Amino acid sequence: MSRPTLQAMLSEGRSGVLLFGITPPRENTSSERAREIASVTLERLSRLDLDGLILYDITDESDRNAADRPFPYLPTLDPASFHDEHLGDWDRPVVIYRCVGKYDEDELRKWLADTDPGRVLSVFVGASTGDKPVRTDLRRAQQLRSEIRPDLPLGAVVISERHTRSGDEHLRMLAKQERGCSFFISQVIYDVGDTKNLISDYFYACAERSLPPRPVIFTLSLCGSPKTLEFLKWLGVDVPRWLQNTLRHSPDPLADSYRECLSMARDLQDFCTRLGMPYGFHVESVSIRKAEIEGATRLAAELGTLLRG
């Protein structure tokens, strides 16, 4: 018996979704090379029983942080174009991220109108800082989708670090839900306690309002080197001190982060199951090193086993 589609699982608020996130090749990649990259990626991912792929939309977030970006920012191909032109062999849904501030309303309108909700879901991402100039802001983009393409399943990003600092991320989730979001995808998680705080507050806020909680997909990412650790921190991921110490002193940080990611996944699974909170997992590699990408593939396979027994 095959599983329901990603769209069905999310709209019915079911647990068990497994996604893998990839970043399209650099903007200046030749069409031939992009095809090769797509083919190698799909070959690698074909062994995994994924419900869908996430395609990132990268934007320059140097305003996020005065510190130097540990890996350079390089513009990448548009995720929707990469999907259309090179991922024809991928027969499952894709979740296309949209950093909406990069686009004019007309561009967003056109993309929304042309998109096939049978194959595509989207996550709209707002500006990385409040004072960044944007062409379209997050609310407006959410409105456009409600007008033009209400049948396009729309997700939103959740950030437990924001909840730790301001304590209202669960209310932002409810507001996004009201504006049409039917699922959430977390940023990379390295502090499982902070994440449980957010999920718990969100769950009980939904219960108070007699709203069914929407699925939250937890993003896990390995950290195979001190440089990746610096990058995670630059991205705003809170890595607990003990885990930073462990990774810095480790002869094999990739193995250590693998073990800790799996342990966080088990913890979150137990927690959500007990609570009755729908959840899923998403694996991405923030690094482009081969060992880290291979580790991410293994991690996704193991999370699939965790989810589907």
Add this chain to the structure above:
Amino acid sequence: MSRPTLQAMLSEGRSGVLLFGITPPRENTSSERAREIASVTLERLSRLDLDGLILYDITDESDRNAADRPFPYLPTLDPASFHDEHLGDWDRPVVIYRCVGKYDEDELRKWLADTDPGRVLSVFVGASTGDKPVRTDLRRAQQLRSEIRPDLPLGAVVISERHTRSGDEHLRMLAKQERGCSFFISQVIYDVGDTKNLISDYFYACAERSLPPRPVIFTLSLCGSPKTLEFLKWLGVDVPRWLQNTLRHSPDPLADSYRECLSMARDLQDFCTRLGMPYGFHVESVSIRKAEIEGATRLAAELGTLLRG
């Protein structure tokens, strides 16, 4: 083959110590009633394979917190007198807490001189706030012990909440170690991440100085009711939001806190084992309700199995 004594395990820096903490009866308890209480307690604890008992020294800590104390402060019998007079049937060591600020130097000198290091260990506790008037401060008490009774194994309290706020609890541990402390006992733990941060920082600070880390005994305590939760918070224990939510919404908080305490113990055991950090467990009941005390006894039995597998 019997285990080494508590004194040997601690002085050799071994893992595996299991302690149970009790508070002596109220000060106005008759001798007969104190004997009964001691007998019931020892009967209950005889089923556990404990390495020792902790006897608390209670002091009025109303200066700790402007908020009302959820359970009233009641002076209790002196732990050393209770031991001498009523715990003759207890054939294992006891760890006698001393809130040193309550005593004159002469009282401490006399107690130190009269104490049998074959049966007794001690933990000196400083004032709960910096501006509380004390008869003897913690450093002076530690000096007295070095002068009068250097063979009395001395421990100190560690507080991960303090590390979270000021980041230097691991340095305080090193300073206490220099002043003769050979083991540490934590305050009640409900935030396992904060505790791992402290242990990690302490472990690597020892490694940098080529000092062997001293054993840390982790204190776990059940929380069977909203009132106990308030008391834990009053005592300065950081209970993560998700766990507060869980306990407040639970039809059976005792069972939930039991499961979470056990899960924290497993997490700390894995963490310390991997690190090479010596550790043990200590169970206390901050509540005097029968169900919570019985739960604490079961928890100690299960931690014994965890430690001795």
